[in-house]
Amino acid sequence: MIHSVIIFNTSGIPRLIKFYTPINQSAQAIVTKIYSLISIRSSGSCNFLEAPELDELLGPKYDIEKLRVVYRSYATLHFVFVVDSSESELGILDLIQVFVEALDRAFENVCELDLVFHFDEVHHILAEIIQGGLVLETNLDEIDSAVHQTASARKQSFAAANPLALGVGGVGPRSAGLQTPLGWLTGKLTGVGTR
Amino acid sequence: MWERTLQDLIRGLRANKKDEAKFIAQAVDEIRQEIKNKDMELKAGAVLKLTYLEMLGYDMSWASFHVVEVMSSPKYHLKTVGYLAATQSFGPDTDVLMLTTNLLKKDLSSSPNDIAISLNGLSHTVSPDLARDLSHDIVTMLNHSKPHIRKRAVIAVYKMLVKYPEATPIALTRLKEKLDDQDPGVVAATINVLCELVRREPREYLSLAPQLFRLMTTSSNNWMLIKLIKLFGFLSPHEPRLVKKLQPPITELISTTSAISLLYECLCVTKLAAFLQDPDQNLKYIAFLALVKIAPTHRNLVAQYQDMILSSVGDHDLSIRMRALDLLSAMVTRDNLQSIVQQLLSYLVRPDSSPFPTAAQSLSLNITSPLSDGTGLVLASTHVSSYRLILIQRLLTICSYDTYDNVVDFQWYLSVLLDLTYIASVKVGDQIRDQLVDIVARVRGVKRWAVELMTRLLRDDTFLTNSREEGSCAEVLWAAAWICGENSSDAQSREIAEPQKLLPHLLQPSVSLLTSETIVAYLQAAVKLFGAWSMELSQNWESRKIQDVREVVDTLIFRLKDFTSHSEIEVQERAANALQLFTFVRADLASFHPEDLATRLPADGSSQAPAYPKSLLLISPLFSTYELNSVNIAAQDSISAPESLDLDTWIVPPPKHFSMDTVAVTDGNEKGERHLTKRKIKNKGKGKGKERSTNVVTVKLRDSQTDPMTSEEPETERIEREKVANCSYLKQQRLARMELRRHDPYYIPDRPYSAPFTNEVDTIPVVRLDDLPPLSQVAETQFPSLLRNSGTLIPSEPFVVDRNGEMPEGAIPPASLAPPPAASTTRITLTTPQALSSFPAYVVDEGVPRTVTPEPIKVKHAKKKGAKSKRTVAD
The missing domain is CATH 3.30.450.60 (Beta-Lactamase)
Structure with missing residues (x-):
């Protein structure tokens, strides 16, 4: 092992x-x-x-x-x-x-x-x-889909708990919404980046 | 309020690189506040930060309860934080684990996401209790509708089985079903798990072979194939038919991996050899790994590639060098040992300085020079000291493997050892020393050569001066002194050693640079050498030699005086002993007038008085009465304790002021008393064995010896007492006793016996037990040592290694040889510190029937002669 x-x-x-x-x-x-x-x-x-x-x-x-x-x-x-x-x-x-x-x-x-x-x-x-x-x-595809699946589950859960967080966050990666400049900016402004 | 998130913490850490400790301390304080907060979000944030800090080495075990709180949050994104923290920080002894049982049960029956993380978390933190309580829930998950969950469940089941094997019957059938799962990922995970299970208990899983075989022939998943071949590697030793069946598919797969089945290996050697030459270092490494497995069974196949392997010992990659070494040790035989060792030596020799090159070495240097020329870097890298250490240790174990089974020429091997001493420059001196002593004790034919080599070493003053440097292997000098001294009475060795020339080297002032153990060996060797030399002189006495003898004795006394004030008590004592002996010899020499004798002799008309000073015969019999030999490991056990031996009565009742310690002392009593009994009898034998004149000397010696001791002891005792002034009386007494014991030459400390021959217990050279000359005979003859030197040595004869050592005559070998006998003989405590002053109390008790315990007596006596110096090393 x-x-x-x-x-x-x-x-x-x-x-x-x-x-x-x-x-x-x-x-x-x-x-x-x-x-x-x-x-x-x-x-x-x-x-x-x-x-x-x-x-x-x-x-x-x-x-x-x-x-x-x-x-x-x-x-x-x-x-x-x-x-x-x-x-x-x-x-x-x-x-x-x-x-x-x-x-x-x-x-x-x-x-x-x-x-x-x-x-x-x-x-x-x-x-x-x-x-x-x-x-x-x-299998990379399997891994990737599982990763995405759990990431989005965290995102949803986070969004449900923090309705004011503008859909940003979850304890997720950049792909969770930080790619766009706007998203990045809102993340900064709300200060709840990834909590 | 703006709490710091994990990102803020990390940013802060990066901004405060200079003052990280302070920043983190502050952060941990914040975390301690936040973690107690009712707000789950905040609590989870704190736990996450803590998990990050844990990676940097900060403790988070204090927060484990809060981790469980976060784990139990119904919100998925918080739950993941909790589980992550749990997998990172929980260990088998985390007490909150039992609080998680219900939580896990609940999560396992919740949404697929929850099930997935709880299965994952469980795989890390599972304890026997958890495994027992949750086994049913986990096994149920094997049939979950989602393959992702089934996959995780398969692995979780394995983890559960490791902790709770009782669940095996239920779980295993379900697990086997998973081999036919529709999802290839589940099957692969099952194979992974089976691979682990089969490795532990191959026989249990032989029935799976057909299923596995089908998978191997149908699957195209490389990962699974590798694991499958590993699996069959574990299985095939238990089912010979498998090998045949596996051959065709494996031949097809041959490029994928290095499996273990014999047939496959045979097929593969040439392929592996190609790997060896491959520029890809990874393939090279793999090839070495595989060859090590093949070498024990197919030595010839591997031997073809010896040169290639040898050159890899100098590879610039440490990993490959280590592997090559492994392989070399696996492929050594009688025939190739010498060439392999010479090659290894040539790697050890520094290119700039080879102070002691043998012909063979310089030859091998020439051979390898084309290689070393191009790659100066390569040679430099072999000098990393830890690697050198491994290399030399490996070399030594290769050669000593199975009691030197592969060594044919011991003269050569001794030279190798000596070369190693010079070129090692890492700390292997003690191992070389042990092997030297071991070989000389076991291989009679090589003694002369050993003396010659060791004499050379002892005469090398630069080696002595450098002995303080790190990695100088000065311990070898101990062996050198011991070998020269111990074999000094051998006539041929004596010619080589030339005692009168070697003596100054043994006692020169710079000897004090050495460790006390080595100095002791030096002193002892000096006395032995003088004894042998004077004995020889007496046989071919010419009166003009008296001047030489006087000079030698004078220098000896002069030098010895320095050592009597050495800081180590053991050295002091030996020096004082020797000094008194030589003082006596000097007195005798001074009163010897050859002219008188010459005039007086004809008048007497007989040879009543010898023509030489009698004292020349004083020392040699002290050392040469018995011959050294190796003794079988079971020898001590086969000697039964004599019935008359009463271990419960005091020989010397303990003094009253020690009564408080009796409990502590009683433990040592038994052994101590046995020891005393033995010595009692031994003294008797000694007295008889010597001539009357020697008896006088021993008495004299005893007096003078105790004088410095008694004047010394109160002094040290007082110092010791001052140190522990505020300790309790009991402790003081104990210290005083220990102090006294330390000065007591007959007390062997009860410390763990770090035998110098840890590698092979049965190699401890001890004295020959049987065929001692009868004591009366010794008394009759004037030259007892000549009796045993009658045989001459022919070095060209094949060397005979005494492998088993000797057993006492008529001994019944004990049923089990397991308990090493060394402990019982060496861990001897003396009951009272008064032993020295009460020495006369040990006079021979005529009541003790001597004949009952012949063997133990001899052992003890012998120990005194040969093993005394050895004991000091063990101390």
Whole structure:
């Protein structure tokens, strides 16, 4: 299964941390360590992280079997998956690609700032791909429609609760209504952007 | 009122980069206010902000109750916030989890959206209790009309089964039905779940094979195919027929993945080799992974690619280097070990400085130079210290695998170890040390060579001066000193070691740079070496040699004096011991006048008085009475406790002022007393084994030895007491006792025994138990050590490794070898700190029937000789 999904940028600042199994040390310590190991790797290296320090880091936690760290870098972001032996290494690489494409569809040309300001939305998208450490869906269209479906459900629920919010908001992504300049402006003015 | 939204918080964080901690503290204060607000919107906003801060490392466990409140909101957009916060912050021991049972039950019977998020949330936070209470509801969801829900339910069922296996019978049949679901997503999710389940318990799921097989031949979903092949990989070891059946479809699919079935592997090796050369690093990595799996069963197939694999040890990518190392250790055999190790060594040698190159090394350097020339960066990257450490450790384990099964030439291996000592520059000294000692104890044929190498190391003053540097492997010096000292009585080793030349190196002032354990080994080795040397002198005595001996003894005494004031008590004691011995020798030498003898001898007309100073024979018998040997792991267990051994009576009643501690002490009593009993008898044996003159010396020694001790103890005790002045009386007493124990040479601390041979317990070299020369015989002969050195060594013979070690004669092997015997022999406590002063009380008790317990006596005695220095390392 997949034990954790981590996104951090090239300076090591976490953008998403998700652990599917309990950990007994601070998640931040793990992120820092993985970051320090990944950041020194050259671009020609393979996408599987192996280092003596890593076994120590993950060792006491999962002593039953060795975990592998698979990562992929996009522009300023590193996507890191920690998986065990029941996942195929190359398969996980493809899964990262699927995740990023799903993000891209939801945010339209996704960039780091989208992840910063919509970290909850990123979590919702991830939840359509992986549930409890197991792969839920790999078909992009399926993922995308599910994401849209839940986003609009949140939007409706928000609109019902805040009739004055001019249809803006929900805890949704930009696609929920912020694309048009007018919509953006109303969002600003009402100050209820995404609450 | 304008509350900060999550967006505002993030913007604020970005604007206040300099003062982030303060900003966040302020934000958390606001959140604490907002989260208590009745307004659900506000509360949810606060929870969401908190979830964000949690990612940055701030605690949010205090808010878990509020999270549950938000989860229970009927509004979907708030509910999602609650569930998100729950999945991020709830752990198995979050106490509010039990409050969520009804909430989850309700959500599971609500709208599809609610069901979806509750199934998702449940997959994260499920506890055994939740799984039990909700199992029915979750299983029901498997038949939901929406495929999206069914998908989620399939995974939630798996999570539930992990926590609550009792539900397996009901859930499994329903789960199997899902393999025939109309929606491909549901089927894929089911396969994912089955893959996890099968991995845990393959036999249970063999009946699924036909269904899975049909899926494999019909499906075109790559994801599912990968998982299916993994699945069959888990299943096929338990059902041989599967392999045959799988062959045709897998041959078709062969490019998709690296599965495990044997047949497939055979087919695949050439393909994998192509991967190895592929410029794509990912493929290379995968190829290594697969080859590691193949190597144990098909060594020959992998061996063809040895060169390719070896060159990958120097790859610029750490991940690939680690994999290559794994593969190398899997493919080592007797034949290729040497070449592999030499290659690995050549990667370790820094290009700029190779201070100690062997011929083979420089050769291998030449071989690999075309590679290293073009890729200077590659070599630099092998010097990252953590990788070096792994590489060297791997090298050591490769060679010592299965008690050195793959090592054919131990001379070569010892040289490798020595080379490693010089080039390691990481902290592996202790492992090299352990292997050196282990090999010398196990492989007789290599002793001479070992002494030669170790002498070289001991004479290397630069190595000694650099010993304080990090990664200098100074621990190896301990092994060097021990090996040289222990084998000094061996005639051929002695020629190589040339004790009189080595002695100055062992006692030079810069030795004090080393750790106290090593200094102790040095001192002990010096005494042994002198003993062996003087013994040899006495056999070919010429009176002109007296001057040499006097000089050597004088320097020894001069040097030893420095060590008697060393800060470590163990060093002090050994130095004082040795000093007294040598003082005696010097006195004897001073009173020896060769001219007198020369004139007197003819008058006597007999050889009553030897022509050499008697004291030359003083030291050697102290060390060389028994030969060192490795002992079987079960040896100690096979010795039954003698019936006459009474562990309940005091040998020395405890002094009254310790009565408060009796409870604490009793634990140690048993062992301590057993130890005392043994020593009692042992002293007897020792006394007999020596000549009368040595008895005089031991008495003398004992007096002088206790003098510095007794004058020292009150001093340290007082300091110790001042430190704990305000502690209770009891504590003070305990400290005082511990302090005394620390100074007590016969007290072995009760700390966990960090054996130097952690890798293989049965490699602990202990003394030979049987075929001791009868004590009377030892007394008769003047040169007991010559008796056992009669055999000559022929190094060209194949080396014999003593794998099992010895068992005491007539021992019945115990039923289980599981409990390591080391603990029982080494964890010995002494009942009272008065042991030293009450030493005379331990005189031989004639009442104890000696014959009852022959083996334990010998063990203890031997321990004293050989293992004494070892013990200090373990401490």
